[in-house]
Amino acid sequence: MTVTPSLSSIDLAALRSQLEAAAVPGDAPIMRAYMKDRFQFIGVKTPARRAVCHDALAAARRSDQDALVAFAQSCWMEPEREFHYLGADALKAGHRHLGPTALAPLADLITTHSWWDTVDSLASWPVGSIVMRHPETVPVMDEWVTSENLWIARTAILHQLRAKDDTDLDRLFAYSLARAGDTDFFIRKAIG
Secondary structure (H helix, E strand, C coil), rough: CCCCCCCHHHHHHHHHHHHHCCCCCCHHHHHHHHCCCEEEEECCHHHHHHHHHHHHHHHHHHHHHHHHHHHHHHHHHCHHHHHHHHHHHHHHCCHCCCCCCHHHHHHHHHHCCCCCCHCCCCHHHHHHHHHHCCCHHHHHHHHHCCCHHHHHHHHHHHHHCCCCCCCCCHHHHHHHCCCCCCHHHHHHHHCC
């Protein structure tokens, strides 16, 4: 029987070594260019990254909110995008363990190293999950949609992506109308 380590025992330095071993060096510049040269990359594509980080993601599925947030924050402090993806994947894996008090640290992650790739993952999984399970947090989304920070506003617009038939259409259309005059590409894309 394999014992999954706790999330707090995951060593990011060891994961870095494993990611570097799995990297395809020629992929790093391509990945960086795809993200408009905003982030450093090790050169590990998603399937290989998730395979290397399997234990961390398994631990995230059974971790509490504090451990999940702390782990994601640690990942966000690393310079390479693969770590930001790992943090987002961990929050996705453990999304059922996140409650309303996780929204403030999630907002910090959303506004740090911001770009559509991590923001959309955070919007649709941890944030969306919290709002679906805790309807008392809808007013937070009502505030976020009016934010001057485009990534926070985008998160509010997109947080219902996984709701499917349970999508609150009135809220979605109200958010879209509230930002309809916005000229930013990423806001307009979220509305579309």
